Amino acid sequence: MFDDELDRDGGVAVESTASLHVERLLAGSPAVPRRADLAYDAPEGFLSPWAQGSVASGSRRWCQAEFEPLASDFRLTSPAALRLENLPSGSVLVSQLERLAAGEVDDQTLVEAIAAHERQMAWSAAAQARLVAELVARRPSNSRGPTPLHMATFELQARLATTRYGAEAKVGLALELSFPTVADALAAGQIDVSKAKVLLHTTPGLPDAELRRIHETLLPDASSLTGSQLRDKLPTPRCRSTPTPWPSAT
Known part of the structure; x- marks a missing residue:
């Protein structure tokens, strides 16, 4: 297989995508067939960059570049779990999750699949919020009738068969x-809706520039904090006319 895919200089002659490797791993197969001339000291599914025996230098470089172990924030060793952890939210992640056979994967992959669904729900919430904002913008503003916010709320309440409170929550978000x-972090699955609301419902009365500095400071660690822990890191309101400046992100 490798001899057909590589020329003598290590160039790839046949397209090989990350998506294909993920599909093979989720199906329980190695990303590529094993080779007798390579060592397999790394986790299954990775090719060692050190060749055993006679191997063209181009092939060695190609294997090392294509199968360098992915970074993990949770010290994962399962190749399929690693790839799920590193896949961004969106259509590619959805396609991989649809192919996952829950009863046939290891524990790490199972947990990462659950976490991936959580990221995907955050992505969907952000996408829905953009559509709701567009709906509000399209409703006419009439001083004698319902406001655009009320009209959008009524429409969502009827269409989604939800309570008025539930519809108002979607419009508010x-x-x-x-x-x-904050919107980008939610779309990326870095935070969920509850954490987004914590960041958006920060200390009342702060100017937008101050709120943006708070968001930039807290977002890098938000994925590893609970909603309560994130709330505890918000500045405490003070009874003074000038708010205490929030330190800039370093």
Whole structure:
């Protein structure tokens, strides 16, 4: 297989995508067939960069570049779990999760699949919020009738068969996600909706510039904190006319 895919200089002659490797791993197969001339000291599914015996230098470079172990925040050793951890939210992640056979994967992959679904739900919430904001923007503003917010809320309440409170929560989130850093973190699955609300419902009365500095400071660690821990890191309101400056992100 490798001889057909590589020329003498190590160039790839046949397209090989990360998605294909993930599909093979989730199906319980190694990313590529094993080779007799390579050592397999790394976790299953990775090719060692050190060749055993006579191997063209180009092939060695190609194997090392394609199968360098992925970084893990949780010290994962399962190749399939590693790839799920590193896949961003979106259509590619959905396609991989649809192919996953829950009863046939190892424990690490199973847990990462659950976490991946959580990221995907955050991505969906961010996408839905953008659509809700567009719905509000399309409703006419009439001083004698319902406001655009009320009209959008009524429509969502009827269509989703939810309570008025539930519809108002969706409209409120859509409007509050006007802070790009929080909206991007939610779309990336770095935070969930509850953490997004913690960041958006920060100390009342702070100017937008101050809120953005708070978001930039807290977001890098938000994925490893609970909602309560994240809330505890928010600045404490003080009874003074000028708010205490929030330290800039380092």
